[in-house]
Amino acid sequence: MSRRACVIGAGPNGLSAAITLAQAGLKVDVFEAEPQPGGAARTLDLTLPGYHHDFGSAVHPLAVGSPFFNSLSLQNHGLEWIHSPAALAHPFDDGTAITLSRDLTQAESELGQDAKPWRNLMRPFADHWTDLANEVLRPISLFPSHPFLMTNFGRQALRSAKSLAHSLFQNDRTKALFAGIAAHSVLSLDEPSSAAAGVLLGAALHAVGWPIPRGGAQSITSALCSYLSHCHPERSEGPTHFVRPTNALQASDDAPGGYAANFPDTSLGSTLTTSTRIENLAALPNYDVTLCDVTPRQLLTLAGDRLSSKYKNQLAKFQYGPAVFKVDYALRDPIPWKARECLQAATVHLGGTFEEIAASEKAMRTGHHAERPFVLLAQPSLFDPTRAPADRHTAWAYCHVPNASTFDMLPRLEAQIERFAPGFRDCILARHILSPAGLEKMDANLIGGDISGGAMNLRQLLFRPTRRQYATSAPDIYLCSSSTPPGGGVHGMCGHQAAKLAINRLNA
Numbered sequence: 239m240s241r242r243a244c245v246i247g248a249g250p251n252g253l254s255a256a257i258t259l260a261q262a263g264l265k266v267d268v269f270e271a272e273p274q275p276g277g278a279a280r281t282l283d284l285t286l287p288g289y290h291h292d293f294g295s296a297v298h299p300l301a302v303g304s305p306f307f308n309s310l311s312l313q314n315h316g317l318e319w320i321h322s323p324a325a326l327a328h329p330f331d332d333g334t335a336i337t338l339s340r341d342l343t344q345a346e347s348e349l350g351q352d353a354k355p356w357r358n359l360m361r362p363f364a365d366h367w368t369d370l371a372n373e374v375l376r377p378i379s380l381f382p383s384h385p386f387l388m389t390n391f392g393r394q395a396l397r398s399a400k401s402l403a404h405s406l407f408q409n410d411r412t413k414a415l416f417a418g419i420a421a422h423s424v425l426s427l428d429e430p431s432s433a434a435a436g437v438l439l440g441a442a443l444h445a446v447g448w449p450i451p452r453g454g455a456q457s458i459t460s461a462l463c464s465y466l467s468h469c470h471p472e473r474s475e476g477p478t479h480f481v482r483p484t485n486a487l488q489a490s491d492d493a494p495g496g497y498a499a500n501f502p503d504t505s506l507g508s509t510l511t512t513s514t515r516i517e518n519l520a521a522l523p524n525y526d527v528t529l530c531d532v533t534p535r536q537l538l539t540l541a542g543d544r545l546s547s548k549y550k551n552q553l554a555k556f557q558y559g560p561a562v563f564k565v566d567y568a569l570r571d572p573i574p575w576k577a578r579e580c581l582q583a584a585t586v587h588l589g590g591t592f593e594e595i596a597a598s599e600k601a602m603r604t605g606h607h608a609e610r611p612f613v614l615l616a617q618p619s620l621f622d623p624t625r626a627p628a629d630r631h632t633a634w635a636y637c638h639v640p641n642a643s644t645f646d647m648l649p650r651l652e653a654q655i656e657r658f659a660p661g662f663r664d665c666i667l668a669r670h671i672l673s674p675a676g677l678e679k680m681d682a683n684l685i686g687g688d689i690s691g692g693a694m695n696l697r698q699l700l701f702r703p704t705r706r707q708y709a710t711s712a713p714d715i716y717l718c719s720s721s722t723p724p725g726g727g728v729h730g731m732c733g734h735q736a737a738k739l740a741i742n743r744l745n746a
């Protein structure tokens with residue numbers, strides 16, 4: 239009889255865990271609280287009919303560069319990447335912009351006197367992206383397979399973005415460009431390791447690009463679901479059986495945790511059941527192994543009675559990171575950028591100079607709200623006509639705010655867009671605002687609006703969420719969300735690594 243596994247949560251990491259378990263011959267039941275799988279990789283109609291918006295992730299260097307996703311050939315399951323002519327645009331107040339090409343030689347022509355230092359920084363990592371991704375998209379090892387590459391990477395990545403930018407680059411524009419990329423870390427740019435995101439995402443930009451999926455982030459999720467439904471036809475009794483929507487768990491006074499199980503027919507093979515929030519693992523039947531695509535705070539509720547006091551104390555110390563304040567737009571026209579070349583890039587970083595971006599990120603890290611926030615903006619409909627009705631457009635924008643902030647950043651966020659695109663407000667047909675609380679309401683893992691599953695500071699890069707990483711104090715329960723290594727981003731590597739550990743221990 240085949241062994242059975244349960245996965246709580248169908249985000250990219252939950253689905254990756256489920257696929258890895260199914261590949262190893264286990265029958266997997268996935269339970270997802272929301273009506274649609276995908277977690278923060280979902281595409282929803284948030285504004286007007288016909289306008290499709292990425293609820294969470296929009297731009298996907300770590301997905302296209304993920305060793306696990308690449309092993310699945312997701313293009314055979316409908317996933318299609320779109321690369322905008324420039325990967326990234328960074329406009330300035332004088333009406334000009336840097337547009338950074340994926341091609342490093344072409345990019346150098348944008349960077350003037352900083353062409354050489356940019357190349358020296360990015361080329362060694364871009365040229366060895368596969369090795370780098372295999373090393374950094376997993377728990378950090380003291381004995382890496384590529385020691386020279388990793389020593390070189392560590393030397394740069396462990397620095398603050400401020401120290402790296404000021405020591406390597408001459409030109410204020412290049413410093414600002416690097417600040418915008420590094421600010422994806424959601425750290426203050428003078429914190430140790432705040433350069434890591436700048437170096438990693440910069441190298442990814444030149445190695446694999448910063449593409450968007452045709453149809454939105456949901457296409458990544460759909461491809462993963464499709465793969466799961468096909469991944470062990472010979473070994474299982476049947477294909478993955480998708481149950482949607484469902485009342486698989488009915489409230490009951492008799493069962494532990496107040497729930498009685500009414501499970502889908504698992505004889506059909508693996509299952510994915512949506513609209514089913516698991517409140518307590520005790521409500522589930524016995525599984526050989528349970529992987530939880532949730533953050534530490536949720537695990538304490540789900541499995542507190544199964545965990546040791548010591549481990550629970552460690553989990554309780556886990557730090558959540560700052561939040562985002564996000565707005566999705568339905569637009570009459572493309573954004574009227576002062577620097578028209580911004581129309582060449584799916585991603586635009588709005589923050590002006592290094593100093594301004596650094597001040598914005600420092601404010602957010604110290605519990606304040608920046609007067610002029612650093613805004614990350616995506617304009618997918620320019621390159622993917624499936625996102626909006628003909629000749630209409632969408633935009634996705636957010637800025638960083640303190641965790642659980644209730645401050646209304648809309649005027650400041652839109653003032654930043656207007657600053658670089660006067661007349662933007664006149665293009666808006668509709669907008670949908672997601673405060674930190676709004677984000678958490680739509681995906682329980684986004685605690686206080688934290689999009690990374692916990693602060694990505696140096697300590698939590700190493701011990702995420704504890705020294706045990708994926709394992710917990712209960713031998714059959716594992717964590718597999720972005721609260722484990724390597725952390726936030728759509729790459730599936732947390733789920734894949736957690737499932738590998740679970741399988742190894744089951745087989746031991």
Ligand SMILES: Cc1cc2nc3c(=O)[nH]c(=O)nc-3n(C[C@H](O)[C@H](O)[C@H](O)COP(=O)(O)OP(=O)(O)OC[C@H]3O[C@@H](n4cnc5c(N)ncnc54)[C@H](O)[C@@H]3O)c2cc1C
Pocket residue numbers: 246247248249250251252269270271272275276277278279293294295296297298299300301514515516517531532536562564636677680681682683684689690691718719720721725726727728729732
């Ligand atoms: C606004 C925003 C912008 C982002 N931008 C990008 C980007 O451009 N590029 C990028 O790579 N990454 C981006 N990210 C980050 C990325 O989306 C996440 O890091 C990634 O989705 C994490 O995957 P996960 O599977 O760990 O968690 P999630 O995607 O959060 O999935 C967790 C799932 O578990 C479910 N769940 C939780 N508790 C239960 C329960 N008790 N019972 C059943 N189900 C449960 C949730 O409903 C959810 O579906 C962004 C995220 C957000 C929110």
